[in-house]
Every structure is written in structure tokens, then in C-alpha cells.
Amino acid sequence: MxxxxxxxxxxxxxxxxxxxxxxxxxxxxxxxxxxxxxxxxxxxxxxxxxxxxxxxxxxxxxxxxxxxxxxxxxxxxxxxxxxxxxxxxxxxxxxxxxxxxxxxxxxxxxxxxxxxxxxxxxxxxxxxxxxxxxxxxxxxxxxxxxRNKYNYQVKYVHLQFPNLPKAFKGFKIAQISDIHSGSFTNKAQVIKGVNLLMQQKADLVLFTGDLVNDRYEEMNNYIDVFNKIRAPFGVYSVLGNHDYGDYIAWPSLQAKEQNLENLKKVHASLGWRLLMNEHVIIEKNGDAIALIGIENWGAKGRFPKYGKMEQAYKGTEPYAFKILMSHDPSHWDAEVRPKYPDIDLMLAGHTHGMQFGVETMFFKFSPVQWMYKQWAGLYKEGNQYLYVNRGFGFIGYPGRVGILPEITIIELS
Incomplete structure (x- = not known):
């Protein structure tokens, strides 16, 4: 009513x-x-x-x-x-x-x-x-x-860290985020985007959440597209706010929970390692870095806080360099920077840059900046970095004005 x-x-x-x-x-x-x-x-x-x-x-x-x-x-x-x-x-x-x-x-x-x-x-x-x-x-x-919704752009970012282990100098990380497969209507164009990603020959691929809009079935027609994503050091993923099915009415709580379980199986079928409030160690030539992945955690009141940083972080203390995958960029100021100053780089998505705005060399604007302090691109506070990916897909508005779909390539040195 x-x-x-x-x-x-x-x-x-x-x-x-x-x-x-x-x-x-x-x-x-x-x-x-x-x-x-x-x-x-x-x-x-x-x-x-x-x-x-x-x-x-x-x-x-x-x-x-x-x-x-x-x-x-x-x-x-x-x-x-x-x-x-x-x-x-x-x-x-x-x-x-x-x-x-x-x-x-x-x-x-x-x-x-x-x-x-x-x-x-x-x-x-x-x-x-x-x-x-x-x-x-x-x-x-x-x-x-x-016409811009499939106009994928590659953004290259070079970051220097004094504490980065020597073996990881020149290490290339590809980040994609916010696929929202339920919005796609042109499979051929999506394939072009995935091919563009693979052409970058990244060492590691990280996906920072929102694989679907609501239901796991939205990936059925795209599993054979995204399972082509491979990297020498693996493909890792986390969940975004849309992945939990919180925005539609389910016939029962069990149906909603089963949808999430099925979505986890989709990640596995893609060959992606889904990190659920946990971490993994990436090793190369005797050196190692920690990769932390948490469930969605948003500072805004309407976004549930499923992420458990304390649980995911525990055990990474001995490692000199740490990367965090957290879908919502508001997490950075709200919890990561105040409590975890040794997390060197956080990767997020979520905002899509509102799929509408203006970006030039000297000026960047989108209405989403009235809601999110960090909403697209690279941010730095002290020795910590945050990169907010503009999203691979789209939701709601089936297009993009000024803020184009993004594949991010981050080279560490």
C-alpha cells in the first residue's frame, strides 16, 4: 500500500x-x-x-x-x-x-x-x-x-611504494568492477570488452563486486564470456551490494539465501576465487604480498555492512605490502584508513561515476560526488591509496555520458 x-x-x-x-x-x-x-x-x-x-x-x-x-x-x-x-x-x-x-x-x-x-x-x-x-x-x-555503454576504456595507473617487495616491481594488476550482467543486451560487445581486458596481459585480475543486478541467473548467458578471464597469478573477486539480492522481493528467506549460494558457485565456475572476509598470499620469486577481500561494507546507512575487516585482516600482519578489495569506496575513510594504516592500496567500485559527468585533464565532475567523496579514479591520503573503478557494466540508465566503462591497469613499482 x-x-x-x-x-x-x-x-x-x-x-x-x-x-x-x-x-x-x-x-x-x-x-x-x-x-x-x-x-x-x-x-x-x-x-x-x-x-x-x-x-x-x-x-x-x-x-x-x-x-x-x-x-x-x-x-x-x-x-x-x-x-x-x-x-x-x-x-x-x-x-x-x-x-x-x-x-x-x-x-x-x-x-x-x-x-x-x-x-x-x-x-x-x-x-x-x-x-x-x-x-x-x-x-x-x-x-x-x-551508444557509450559498451565503449570500454583502459585506464593506466602507475603507483610507487617504498615497501613493495622487489619481486613485485613492475607487477600489473587489472581491476574490473560492477559488471551488472543483468543489464547487458549485446553479448558481442561484452566479449569485445573481455578481449580488451585480456590484451593487457595483467599478472593478476581483481573484480570488486556487483556481478549481477539481483539474481544469479543473470550470469547464465555470460559465463562462457567471463570464464575467459585468466591471469598468471589468478583471478580474485568480492561481492558488491547488488549481489546479495537485497533489492527485490523474494518468496522466502530461503530463496534469497539460495540465490547467494548459487552466485558463489557462479564465481567458482568462472574460475574466480571469491574472497569472503578472508585473505590470500600472493607469492613471486620468494617474495609475498597479502590480498584481502571482504564482503560489501558501506558507510551509507542504506547499504548493509556484511564485511568483517578484523576477520579478513587477521594473519596479514607479517606482510609488508597489502591490497584490499572492498566494493564500496566509503569504506576507505570510514574504517580502513583509521584502523588499518598499513593497507597500502584499496580497490573499490560501486559508484559507476553515476554513469554521467565530465572528465578532462583539469576538471572532473559528476553529481555522485555529492554523495561520495571518492567516486572515480585515484585518491591518496598519507601513504595509502584508493582506486575507484568506474564500472564495467551499467544499471538503471543503459548508457554513459562522460564517465565511460573502465578496465583499470595498475602497475606497481
Whole structure:
């Protein structure tokens, strides 16, 4: 019942934004011919009505295939439309504030005995065009971003550590994260991404969580793709928040637990060693480093803390160099740096860079930075490093704008 009420609230907000946005459309059509005005009005409200009906129908879709397509594409268009119109409404609201101030000034300056006739304070055509222009441009970038969801990029990182054992100088680690196989719709493109990873010839491959969106079956069609990932020193993995199936309704607790057990078997069938609050020792030419892998641990309240650092860390004390695999980057500031200052490098994912942002040599921005201090790329505090992978896959929005899918190659020296 509560969920239905929330959905109706979303639909009402969507309708209010549409009505408010259309006022600006009416403003810019003042000089248009009646036939053009009528055509624009009909097209606008047909699109708006279709969006409302789609929103209304969403909770009632039960087919797995329809739901997958719907969430990946139609829902993202709806969200894109809403955000684009919402951005436009910011301009319209600023103009309305200007109109309100002008009205108040006229009202306060009028004389009580001889009150002048107040002329209508019209909306600004310029501000209306700006709002529509910015909103349309934003929607266009969302649509354009569909083509980037498989546009895999290799990021090369060179890190120097004074305590790195000599045998590991030049050691290459490949990191991938957030595969989200339940979102894939083009297997051939995914194969290209895996081939690109293998072309890097890394010594060690590390996967930092979120293999699926919710269910282990989402990997059925991709086991024969990701089992091609191999490295001389092995492939290791950890779980992410989506891997536990916490975000869907299960018929029973047993069904949810069985899904997790089956997902663990998927990791094994891929040839990946899943680390569940434990560590392994990587040895090379008589030297050794510790690799620690924990279950998901998020500092944000809505993400469960399955990870047990104390359990995973115990026994690594004698090793001079330590790497931690932890899905959520908020773990770094919340627990790792304060309690484990001898963990040299932590690898995380989780944020996807929100799959939307701007990255240049001099500037990096994504709305996700308002939620996560460390959200993409390399960070350093004291002698400790954190690298946040931007994600191999995608979820929700089936595309990427500015923040592209990533394969990370870290060379140690």
C-alpha cells in the first residue's frame, strides 16, 4: 500500500512538472501561427500522456523480458524527460521569482489614494528559451549516451611504494568492477570488452563486486564470456551490494539465501576465487604480498555492512605490502584508513561515476560526488591509496555520458 502511494506521488510530481514546463512552451510560441501552436501542443501532450501511462503501468509489469527492456530503455527515457524538464523549470522558476519581485515592487510603490493600473508582468521569452534549450540539450546527451555503454576504456595507473617487495616491481594488476550482467543486451560487445581486458596481459585480475543486478541467473548467458578471464597469478573477486539480492522481493528467506549460494558457485565456475572476509598470499620469486577481500561494507546507512575487516585482516600482519578489495569506496575513510594504516592500496567500485559527468585533464565532475567523496579514479591520503573503478557494466540508465566503462591497469613499482 505504501509503495502504491509513493508511485502515485511520483506520477503527480511528473504531471506538475509537465504542466509548469508547458507554460514556457506557450511563452515561446507567442509569435507562431495558430496551426503550429496547435501541432506543438498536441505533440507535447501526447508525449506527456504516454509518459504518464508508462509510469502508471510500471508496477504492474511482471514479465522478466518486458521488465528488463522497460527498465533499461523506456524507464531511462522517462527519467531523462523528467530531469530535462526539471532543469528547464529551474530557469522558469527564476523568471517567476523575478516576476514576483517586480509585482511586489509595483504593489509597494503604488499610492493608496491614487493606485496606478498595474500592467501584466509577462514571462521572459529569453528565459523560457534558455530553459527549453538546456533541458533539450540534457535530454539529447542522455540519448546519445546509449551508444557509450559498451565503449570500454583502459585506464593506466602507475603507483610507487617504498615497501613493495622487489619481486613485485613492475607487477600489473587489472581491476574490473560492477559488471551488472543483468543489464547487458549485446553479448558481442561484452566479449569485445573481455578481449580488451585480456590484451593487457595483467599478472593478476581483481573484480570488486556487483556481478549481477539481483539474481544469479543473470550470469547464465555470460559465463562462457567471463570464464575467459585468466591471469598468471589468478583471478580474485568480492561481492558488491547488488549481489546479495537485497533489492527485490523474494518468496522466502530461503530463496534469497539460495540465490547467494548459487552466485558463489557462479564465481567458482568462472574460475574466480571469491574472497569472503578472508585473505590470500600472493607469492613471486620468494617474495609475498597479502590480498584481502571482504564482503560489501558501506558507510551509507542504506547499504548493509556484511564485511568483517578484523576477520579478513587477521594473519596479514607479517606482510609488508597489502591490497584490499572492498566494493564500496566509503569504506576507505570510514574504517580502513583509521584502523588499518598499513593497507597500502584499496580497490573499490560501486559508484559507476553515476554513469554521467565530465572528465578532462583539469576538471572532473559528476553529481555522485555529492554523495561520495571518492567516486572515480585515484585518491591518496598519507601513504595509502584508493582506486575507484568506474564500472564495467551499467544499471538503471543503459548508457554513459562522460564517465565511460573502465578496465583499470595498475602497475606497481
Amino acid at each position: 505504501r509503495r502504491t502511494g509513493f508511485w502515485w506521488f511520483v506520477i503527480v510530481i511528473f504531471i506538475l512538472v509537465d504542466v509548469y514546463f508547458f507554460q514556457a512552451v506557450t511563452t515561446v510560441m507567442q509569435g507562431f501561427s495558430p496551426s503550429v501552436k496547435l501541432a506543438v501542443t498536441i505533440i507535447y501532450w501526447i508525449i506527456a500522456l504516454a509518459a504518464w501511462l508508462a509510469l502508471f503501468a510500471m508496477p504492474y509489469l511482471r514479465s522478466v523480458q518486458i521488465t528488463k527492456f522497460y527498465r533499461n530503455y523506456i524507464f531511462s527515457v522517462l527519467v531523462g524527460l523528467f530531469i530535462a524538464k526539471l532543469v528547464g523549470c529551474v530557469f522558469f522558476a527564476a523568471d517567476d521569482i523575478r516576476r514576483g519581485i517586480e509585482w511586489l515592487v509595483h504593489l509597494m510603490s503604488a499610492k493608496n489614494t491614487n493606485r496606478p493600473e498595474m500592467a501584466a508582468i509577462h514571462r521572459s521569452v529569453v528565459m523560457s528559451w534558455l530553459g527549453i534549450g538546456f533541458g533539450t540539450t540534457l535530454l539529447g546527451t542522455f540519448i546519445y549516451g546509449y
